[in-house]
Structure formats: structure tokens, C-alpha cells
Amino acid sequence: MPELKDKSVFAIIVAAGSGNRCPGPRAKQFLNLKGKPIYTRSVQAFQETACVSGIIIVGPGNNAAALLEMQALTETFPKVIKVVAGGKSRTESVANGLKALRSSGNITENDPVLIHDGVRPLVTPELIRQVAGKVGPDQIAIPTTTPTATVKKISGETITATIDRETTGLAQTPQGVTYALLEEAVSHWLKHPTSAITDEGSLIENLPPERRQQIIMNNVSGDPDNLKITFPKDLQKAETILDERENLKPVSPDNLPYKPRVATGFGYDVHAFAPQRKLFLGGLEIPHPLGLAGHSDADVLIHALVDAILGAIGAGDIGRHFPDHDPTYKDLSSLFFLQRTMRLVQKRGFHLEAADITVVAEQPKLKPHIPEMLTRLHRCIAQPCQLNIKATTSEGLGFTGRREGIAAYAVATVTAT
Ligand code: MG
Secondary structure, three states, X not given: OOOHHHOOEEEEEEOOOOOOOOOOOOOHHHOEEOOEEHHHHHHHHHHXXXXXXXXXEEEOOOOHHXXXXXXXXXXXXXXXXXXXXXXXXXXXXXXXHHHHHHHHOXXXXXXXXXXXXXXXXXXXXXXXXXXXXXOEOOEEEEEXXXXXXXXXXXXXXXXXXXXXXXXXXXXXXXXXXXXXXXXHXXXXXXXXXXXXXXXXXXXXXXXXXXXXXXXXXXXXEOOOOOOOOOOHHXXXXXXXXXXXXXXXOOOOHHHOOOOOOEEEEEEEEEEEEEOOOOEEEOOEEEOOOOEEOOOOOOOHHHHHXXXXXXXXXXXXXXXXXXXXXXXXXXXXXXXXXXXXXXXXHHHOOEEEEEEEEEEEOOOOOOHHHHHHHHHHHHHHHOOOOEEEEEEEOOOOOHHHHOOOEXXXXXXXXXXXX
8 A cells, every 4th residue: 555645635525414403593514613613623624634635525505605605714724625515415415526526637546535524523633644544446444433332233123132342333434535446436326326325435335246345444443532413412522522632732832831830810600599409519518498500510619719720720711611501510519620620730730739718698607517618628629738718798788698699709829740
């Protein structure tokens, strides 16, 4: 197989779907993922992969306005050759992309063509390179992941067997095939269209058996984070993965942030009282007729503390790390946020020295509960530090005085380790 450095890799990004499983006014490839339409993130990944020379984007076939918008939004990616309209099926869309690639005139028969679902925005240059590297004459490459659950064979309403997980794979994209083989498989399909083609692997399987036998399908180890956005919850998962990637991104030496020897952060939070909720403060359930409204357990004390700690290490705020629309955090104990924040403190090379928290509440009386709150916070932080909690009222003034909710203020100081 020729070395990857000798090949020109081309990509066809298919973003032509109608997306009727993801509710909303627009097809899912146009939905926003952290401020950018999903498909543009897929395009960006290919743009950033050095071995990729050209990209064709296939948009919806029945929506001229959407196509124009796609052209405008991808103008800044120099590798994009053309945005073309898709067809009625996935294979028709790929055929349209292939036609555009053919007329670009720069491609030769053994060049790998990588076909990618526009709704897999978390694809990495690493995976793109691995797939491209395993494409050769009569050799295609498909990334797969091993299912995490036990896989059953089903016939109607009964289960007939358990399939050995190790012998199965969940196919992802990009799938890579040489330009010549893609031309061959697409033109065969155009003459013998079948409806069950869902990826390029099955497009190759659609070739006559004697031809199919000559082709090797190479398995590439897929990336579990390379999600296909199908349902709204996938979008939230993708956001969390992007956040994690941002946190782990190595900082280049030219823009190393200043790392202070000592730093202090400030946090403030408010939650309103609500019926039928338990009241949690400092990781402790406190008997009271009303609880606090919120997505998690609404522990206002811990939220202020977490914000103060994140402030001290220069890591943004609680909403960035634990978005309140993420179902993972629904009704979750806020001690989890504190634990995760402490992990981040360590990862960034800091030690939490001290934190001081003031809770403003007209009711209930919190003083008797402070020792147990401190015990729980110390247990969660799990390293020596000085913690102080104060409880006060606002003398009947303002929203806390009117007993509408509880406010908390915190400062935290960290030192570099
Ligand atoms: Mg809060």
C-alpha cells in the first residue's frame, strides 16, 4: 500500500439529510453545537487534517436557500472545492459528490476518498489519517467500535442467540475507498439500485460476488467519541465532549497563560425556594418545608464554592463545566461538582488552601448544621485545607429577607503546587 504522504486524500461530507428524528425547525446537520452548525465542525476536522487536499460538501437536494447558506458558511475553508445538492438517498448523494470530485479534475484513481456523515462533528484528524492510511487498490477502510452491551440476535419477538461482542463492530464514518473503486461501486449501484445501502461498506457489498471477493475491508479502531447526532441528547453529549477536549487541549508555548503562585476566586449563587423539593446545603439535607429550585440538587452553598474555586484557577464558571441542560446532572448531588472541580484544580497544578463561604438565609437557622456541612465538604475535597462557613440573615430586606430564596457568597484561595 502506498505511503499516506504520497497520496492526495479527498473527502465527501454528506449533510443532505432531512433529519426528522431530531425535532426542531431545521435538519440536524444545521443545528448549533457550541455556536457552530454541526456540519461545519465536520468540515473543520477535514480542513485541519494535513493529508486532506479537497472537500466536497453534499447539502440538501430540495433546499436551495440551505445550499447557499452552506456555501457562504464554508467559504473560509480553503480545502472546500464545491457544495453540491444531494439526492433522494444516501448513495445518490454520494454519487452527486463523486460527480463534483470527478469534474474538479485533480483526482487520480488510487487517491483515497473518505465519505463522512456531516452529523458526526467530533471526528478527529487522527481518525481521518488512520482511515486514509488503510485505503489502497481494492482495499477499503471502515472505523468500528465494539458494542459495550451484550448483543443479541433477534427474530420477531424472540431472542435466538447471543453474539460474541468481539466479533461485531458498530460502523462509523469516515469510510475510505479509492476513487476508482468508488466510481465502480457507485456506477454498479446506479444500474442495480438497492435501498439498503447505509454506508460505503454496504455499497461495496452490493458489487457482484466475484468482484466483492477481491476487495479487502480493513477494520480501523473507531473513536467512541465520534458520535452520530441523531437525537437531542446526542447534542448535549457532544457539547460535554467538546468541553472536555477544550480543557485537555495542550497549551502552546507561545500562549502559555500566566500561572500565579497564589490566586483567589469569588463565587456567588442564588436559588429560589420551591415546594416539593428537599433542601440541600453544603452537601447536607436540612429538614425544612421548602427546598431550592434548580436542575441539580440546587445546593447554593456548593455552587458558590465551586465558582470561587474555578475562578481561582482561571477555569471559567460552573455553567461551562456542568451545563444545566445536561440530563447527567439532573437532581445530582452538588458534591459531585465539587469533586470534579477538585480534580481540575489538581490537573492544573494547584492546591486549594482556604475557602470562606457566607450563606444568606432568613430561614431555616443554619448554625447548628455548619459542623456537619464542613465534615462533608472536607471529605469530598479529600486534601487538607481551611474551610469556613458563616450563616447570616439580611435583616428582612431584599429577596432573602422576604424568604424567597437563599444566596451564597464564597472566596477561595489556591497556591501553585
Ligand atoms: Mg446554582
